[in-house]
Amino acid sequence: AAGDDAAALMPSPIARSLYCMELNHPLRRAVKAFIDYPPHKTENKYFDSVILVGILMSSGLLAYDSPDFGSNSPEKINMENIGLALNGLFILEMLSKVIALSFHVYWSSGWNKLDLLIVSTSVLDMGLTYGLQGQQINLSALKIFRMLRILRALRPLRIIARARGLKVLVSTLMSAAKPIANTVAIALSVFSIYGILGMQFLLGKLYSCSDPTIFRKDDCVGLDDSGADRLWTSYHVNFDNLYRAVVAMFILATQDDWESHMWAGIDSTSKLTGPIQNNNPGYAVLYLGAILLAGYLVINIFVGVFVDSYNMAAEKMNKETVGKAEPPAKMPDLDAEESTGVRGEISDVVSQSNFDLFIAFFIVSNVITMAFESFRQASWQTKFGEVANFFYSLIFGWECAFKMFAFHPVSYYRVGWNRFDFFIVMVTFGGVAIDALGNAVPLDPTILRILRIFRVFRILRAFRIFKAAKGLQAIVTTLFRSLPALANLFAMLGLFFFIFSILGVTLFGNMCTLDDQYHPGMGALRCAMMVPDFMMDPKASFRSMPVAFATLFRCATGDGWGQLLEVCSLVSTPRTPVADEIWARYLQVNGSAAGVANPRMSGIELAKLAIRGWNASVWLPGGGYPAPAETPGWPTPNQAASDWLALARSALPRCMSDEGAAELQAAGRLVC
Numbered sequence: 001a002a003g004d005d006a007a008a009l010m011p012s013p014i015a016r017s018l019y020c021m022e023l024n025h026p027l028r029r030a031v032k033a034f035i036d037y038p039p040h041k042t043e044n045k046y047f048d049s050v051i052l053v054g055i056l057m058s059s060g061l062l063a064y065d066s067p068d069f070g071s072n073s074p075e076k077i078n079m080e081n082i083g084l085a086l087n088g089l090f091i092l093e094m095l096s097k098v099i100a101l102s103f104h105v106y107w108s109s110g111w112n113k114l115d116l117l118i119v120s121t122s123v124l125d126m127g128l129t130y131g132l133q134g135q136q137i138n139l140s141a142l143k144i145f146r147m148l149r150i151l152r153a154l155r156p157l158r159i160i161a162r163a164r165g166l167k168v169l170v171s172t173l174m175s176a177a178k179p180i181a182n183t184v185a186i187a188l189s190v191f192s193i194y195g196i197l198g199m200q201f202l203l204g205k206l207y208s209c210s211d212p213t214i215f216r217k218d219d220c221v222g223l224d225d226s227g228a229d230r231l232w233t234s235y236h237v238n239f240d241n242l243y244r245a246v247v248a249m250f251i252l253a254t255q256d257d258w259e260s261h262m263w264a265g266i267d268s269t270s271k272l273t274g275p276i277q278n279n280n281p282g283y284a285v286l287y288l289g290a291i292l293l294a295g296y297l298v299i300n301i302f303v304g305v306f307v308d309s310y311n312m313a314a315e316k317m318n319k320e321t322v323g324k325a326e327p328p329a330k331m332p333d334l335d336a337e338e339s340t341g342v343r344g345e346i347s348d349v350v351s352q353s354n355f356d357l358f359i360a361f362f363i364v365s366n367v368i369t370m371a372f373e374s375f376r377q378a379s380w381q382t383k384f385g386e387v388a389n390f391f392y393s394l395i396f397g398w399e400c401a402f403k404m405f406a407f408h409p410v411s412y413y414r415v416g417w418n419r420f421d422f423f424i425v426m427v428t429f430g431g432v433a434i435d436a437l438g439n440a441v442p443l444d445p446t447i448l449r450i451l452r453i454f455r456v457f458r459i460l461r462a463f464r465i466f467k468a469a470k471g472l473q474a475i476v477t478t479l480f481r482s483l484p485a486l487a488n489l490f491a492m493l494g495l496f497f498f499i500f501s502i503l504g505v506t507l508f509g510n511m512c513t514l515d516d517q518y519h520p521g522m523g524a525l526r527c528a529m530m531v532p533d534f535m536m537d538p539k540a541s542f543r544s545m546p547v548a549f550a551t552l553f554r555c556a557t558g559d560g561w562g563q564l565l566e567v568c569s570l571v572s573t574p575r576t577p578v579a580d581e582i583w584a585r586y587l588q589v590n591g592s593a594a595g596v597a598n599p600r601m602s603g604i605e606l607a608k609l610a611i612r613g614w615n616a617s618v619w620l621p622g623g624g625y626p627a628p629a630e631t632p633g634w635p636t637p638n639q640a641a642s643d644w645l646a647l648a649r650s651a652l653p654r655c656m657s658d659e660g661a662a663e664l665q666a667a668g669r670l671v672c
Contacts, residue, residue: 017102032100047096052162054089057082059156062502063545067509080129087126090119111161118158121151153502156495165488166495176309183305187298188246191253194290195245201286204271206235206264217272222581227646228531229653236566237261247565252287253294254558262287347406350399359399366392393428400425417473420463497556501549504542508568510672513538517635521625522671524635525611529648530655536567572657578606582650589613589643604660606651611669614644 021028033039035047061079069076094115098106106112125148160166209220210231220232237252239245252258265283267275349355369388372381400422404412412418512527513536519527527535540560542548555561577600578586586606587596590613617640620626628634636642652660664670 017099021099028099031096035096035100047093048162051089051093052159054086055155055158055162058086059159059498061086062152062155063498065505066544067505068543084126087119087122090115091123094119111167114154114161115158118151118154121148122155124148125152150503150506153499153506156499156502159495160492163488163491165484166492169488169492176306176312179309180302180306183302187294187302190298191246191249191294192242194293195239195242195249198239198245198248198286198290199242201283202239202265202268204240205268206238206240207232207271208235208274215274217274223585223646227642229646229650231653235261235264237264237562249290249294251562251565252290253299254561255291255295256558256560256562258287258291343406346402350403350406359395362392362395389428389432393425393432396421397425397429497549497552498545500552501542501545504548504552505545508542509544509548511536511542511567513541513543518628520628522611522615522669524628525614525648525670526656526661526672528635528645529607529652531649531653534567534570534655536564540564570655572655572660573653575603575657575660577601578603578651582606582647585650586610586647589640589647603651604663607648607660607664608667608669610644610648610651611664614641614648617641617644 016022017025017028023029035045037046061083064075065079069079097112107116128148160170207217209215209217210228210233211220211224213224214220214230217232220230222230224230234240237248239248248261252261262284264275265287266280267277268283269276269279366388369385369392373385374381403418404422413422512530512534514532515538516527516535517524517530536542539547540551540554542551551564555564578598580598583598583606584594586592586609587594590609614635617638618625618635626634626637631637636645656664661670661672665672
């Protein structure tokens with residue numbers, strides 16, 4: 001009992017902050033007042049607003065960053081200085097909350113844990129950046145340092161904790177993680193089983209020679225007619241092992257260029273020979289079955305479970321029942337004393353369902369007449385469009401005037417659909433007036449084109465069909481009421497696209513694109529030594545955040561993402577001593593005697609010799625490199641440069657490792 005009394009007298013973690021400051025401690029009270037200012041507001045505190053601006057600025061810096069910025073460039077220096085100030089702001093925020101709330105309360109929130117992780121990695125990143133500045137860093141340590149840089153992409157996630165709609169949405173998604181994980185496990189199991197089936201038929205059979213004139217693997221050696229190495233490579237969507245089979249199933253599930261993948265399987269022959277057109281038509285059943293099973297069944301099950309789990313989790317978290325949609329607003333009834341005379345008779349007419357059907361007929365017929373327009377239309381079409389426009393403008397203007405007279409302007413404007421009708425009528429009359437003005441008064445063509453934008457609004461008449469059909473009207477009303485939830489969903493998707501764009505720039509921003517080989521001087525060599533098939537399209541790459549965002553959106557639509565996966569997953573081949581045929585080619589290009597023995601040098605050493613030969617072949621007599629824009633065929637303006645560059649590609653096939661690039665740059669043979 002004495003122990004219980006002693007435990008009861010011990011201050012709780014909430015009562016003390018940092019084990020030394022009670023609730024009434026002056027510093028703790030001052031920090032709490034600083035965070036909660038102004039005290040009369042429950043939201044939009046000044047401190048939170050400043051932190052939100054800091055988060056947006058930090059996200060803007062991440063978006064502005066690019067691999068093209070040098071370490072000593074003014075952009076990079078300014079970004080580092082701003083980042084240093086922002087890191088100080090976030091450290092101040094974290095310490096202020098820990099002091100005001102106590103670490104126990106601070107740690108109890110998952111969003112605060114995320115903030116602590118991001119701030120801690122930012123501080124570590126900042127410390128390593130300034131601590132290792134100017135020092136020679138081992139590449140292995142540099143790769144660990146890059147992992148901290150990758151975590152910078154998580155900084156925009158802090159916006160979620162400050163947006164209530166996004167916070168609720170993410171929380172519901174996290175609560176639905178378990179059933180989604182079960183569905184993912186089922187999908188992977190199905191992909192694996194079907195992938196093993198594909199391995200039984202196509203294991204090692206999707207290879208071909210880079211030279212289309214070569215059929216057998218044993219003959220795929222030496223150089224082709226263009227001087228490039230003959231390579232025996234596999235089709236990028238293959239079933240050579242379980243991992244590649246599962247990836248192939250996922251690509252087929254997204255239906256990304258599935259017909260090309262199917263024809264590659266149909267043309268397959270054996271492990272030692274290349275493709276023959278329509279060699280195995282029966283393999284089409286294998287690919288079509290994969291698309292039906294993975295693309296339509298498994299993926300749709302996954303989407304259904306995801307949506308159902310989200311709905312249940314959202315209902316449980318919000319603890320609110322969504323009421324039935326209110327019926328569409330009806331026209332207000334007139335007072336008894338206002339229902340007499342002409343106004344009452346007009347009111348009786350426009351309130352009838354027959355009048356609604358009468359107007360609906362003109363709405364539908366107006367849409368049909370608008371469909372008569374065409375490019376380079378005949379004169380009768382133009383005349384017919386003008387007459388129809390006048391006629392329907394008068395009909396809808398008459399309807400608007402009668403309803404406004406019958407129900408009074410105030411009552412008329414209470415209904416949203418009436419305001420929409422009035423806007424369309426006024427814009428239509430404005431378009432008619434502008435057309436008449438343009439025909440009567442000579443106007444500048446530019447001004448006339450700007451004024452005729454009003455004619456575009458005529459298409460809004462087609463939307464009046466929603467008012468005529470009560471079912472469509474109810475759907476539109478429900479859609480408008482769900483716009484806030486849709487806005488939160490689109491905001492979250494945009495935030496995730498932004499984060500993954502930053503990750504893409506960090507991980508793949510230095511990968512070669514097809515236009516990188518046209519840089520001046522030795523800046524062209526890093527990418528010129530790669531085979532063009534292994535380069536990214538400049539419009540679908542990760543060179544900057546906007547381009548990466550568009551690339552990820554393209555991947556989300558399932559358009560060509562399999563090719564991006566192939567390029568981004570490239571690994572360099574093992575650096576073995578150069579083969580005898582490559583050494584013989586070096587002797588031929590260098591003009592040396594053919595009998596010189598192969599010294600078994602590494603591919604990097606041979607690449608250094610090849611780059612030196614390329615450098616000598618393009619160097620101008622007066623000194624310097626030629627301008628790429630003025631040099632046809634750059635970076636191979638002559639046969640010698642082409643031969644040396646082909647030799648460098650043979651010495652370092654596929655792609656270049658970090659270690660290889662660093663060694664070549666240290667030797668003055670490469671500019672990264």
